[in-house]
Amino acid sequence: MTTVILRTAARYLLPLMLLFSVFLVLRGHHEPGGGFVGGLVASSSVILYALASGVRDAAHLLRTDPRMLIGAGLLLALASGLLSFFGGQPFMTGQWVSLVLPGMGEIHVGTPLVFDVGVYLVVLGTVLTIILSLLEQ
Amino acid sequence: MNGYESTILQAALLAAALMLTAAFLLAFLRLIRGPSVPDRVVALDLVAVLVVAAVAVQCIAADQPVLFDAALVLALVAFLGTVAFARYVERSGRDD
Numbered sequence: 001m002t003t004v005i006l007r008t009a010a011r012y013l014l015p016l017m018l019l020f021s022v023f024l025v026l027r028g029h030h031e032p033g034g035g036f037v038g039g040l041v042a043s044s045s046v047i048l049y050a051l052a053s054g055v056r057d058a059a060h061l062l063r064t065d066p067r068m069l070i071g072a073g074l075l076l077a078l079a080s081g082l083l084s085f086f087g088g089q090p091f092m093t094g095q096w097v098s099l100v101l102p103g104m105g106e107i108h109v110g111t112p113l114v115f116d117v118g119v120y121l122v123v124l125g126t127v128l129t130i131i132l133s134l135l136e137q
Numbered sequence: 138m139n140g141y142e143s144t145i146l147q148a149a150l151l152a153a154a155l156m157l158t159a160a161f162l163l164a165f166l167r168l169i170r171g172p173s174v175p176d177r178v179v180a181l182d183l184v185a186v187l188v189v190a191a192v193a194v195q196c197i198a199a200d201q202p203v204l205f206d207a208a209l210v211l212a213l214v215a216f217l218g219t220v221a222f223a224r225y226v227e228r229s230g231r232d233d
Contacts, residue, residue: 006220017213024206032203041210048217051224 010052017045025120026113035116039123046124047131055135066128073121080114146197153194160187174229178222185215 021042028034050058062069084093096110164187168180189208196204 013213013216020209020213032206037210041213044214044217048220051217051220 006052010048014045014049017041017048021045021120025116028116029110029112035119036123038116039120040127042120043124043127043131046128047135050132050135055132059132062128066125066132069121069125070129071125073118073123073125075118076121077115077118080111080118083111083114150194150198153190154198157187157191157194161191174226178219178226181222182215182219185211185218189215 021038023038024033024041025035025038026033028038046058046061049061081092083095084091087093087095092111092115094110094112096108098106099109100106161184164180164183168177168184171177171180189212192204192208192211196202196208
């Protein structure tokens with residue numbers, strides 16, 4: 001199953017799908033998208049790489065155990081909720097900051113984005129844990 | 138958009154929807170009848186491509202640009218499903 005065509009296609013599709021997953025996460029709060037869909041697209045890109053070049057190469061690509069991603073994502077989501085305690089507000093109250101980036105104008109960044117990144121990592125880790133262990137057999 | 142252009146657009150959308158329906162029916166026929174597993178896999182891949190086209194048509198008909206992202210995700214992921222099926226077919230052929 002490691003043909004030249006598939007391996008070459010996977011090499012070009014992997015960055016495209018990862019870029020699209022990041023786009024989905026960043027857009028998620030106000031328009032369709034979000035951490036869950038982004039995580040699914042990102043994990044399917046890694047699964048495509050695993051199908052093309054083998055599970056071992058895909059695990060090497062991640063550089064860490066997929067289960068570490070679950071823990072990191074949960075911690076990140078928890079941290080985004082705890083941030084509101086500093087303002088004396090209830091748990092998970094959204095905190096928003098306005099940033100002025102050169103060339104992009106003013107953008108609003110808030111804790112829901114951090115929470116979405118946490119969801120992204122949890123979904124990525126969960127799906128990859130399941131699929132990679134299934135592919136190994 | 139003036140009335141003339143909108144008439145052409147409506148006619149094109151209707152024609153596209155009719156042709157897509159015919160293509161769906163033919164692909165499902167192959168999916169049901171297909172004598173071998175690879176025939177069915179190719180039919181499923183064709184159905185996925187047709188769904189991408191149908192979503193794009195609906196995106197124009199409903200004037201909802203957001204729907205286009207669904208077509209984009211589907212086009213990226215449907216390919217993966219076909220690859221996984223191909224792997225399964227290849228592996229089951231080797232075991233026999």
